[in-house]
Amino acid sequence: MSSVSDDGPGTTLSRDEVHSLLASRWRRYLLYCLFLYTAPVSLATVADTVTEFEHGVPAPTVPDERLSVYMRLYHTHVPKLDAADVVDYDQSEDSLTHATAFSELVPFLREDAHDDLAEDVSWPIER
Numbered sequence: 001m002s003s004v005s006d007d008g009p010g011t012t013l014s015r016d017e018v019h020s021l022l023a024s025r026w027r028r029y030l031l032y033c034l035f036l037y038t039a040p041v042s043l044a045t046v047a048d049t050v051t052e053f054e055h056g057v058p059a060p061t062v063p064d065e066r067l068s069v070y071m072r073l074y075h076t077h078v079p080k081l082d083a084a085d086v087v088d089y090d091q092s093e094d095s096l097t098h099a100t101a102f103s104e105l106v107p108f109l110r111e112d113a114h115d116d117l118a119e120d121v122s123w124p125i126e127r
Helices: 015-022 027-036 043-055 063-083 103-114
Strands: 087-090 095-098
Touching: 015 027, 015 103, 027 043, 027 063, 027 087, 027 095, 027 103, 043 063, 043 095, 063 087
Parallel strands: none
Antiparallel strands: 087 095
16 A cells, blocks of 8 residues: 655655545554554553543543544554554454554654643653
């Protein structure tokens, strides 16, 4: 699904693909989780973290929202990132790891982290 980029040698994602992949706040949150946790990380853990970030409360206190987040990640966001070779999703383990093109998004994620992440959240991504 990735194409040769017009942004220079050594890249696999085009500028349009980068913008499309990072257009969703939930996809950015998912990718931030790959900085926060040691890979592989379970999709359930990612869903909990995204739920907590999105709603500002522990995931167990909002089970319906947590299930909705999990389902949207599973059906929409993970497949898009997996197809672009940004993450590898292991369905049998329900887990995510970095894939080849992940590193191409890191500079953009660092820029977006300041706007996306609360100042009081300790994230291991440079802000």
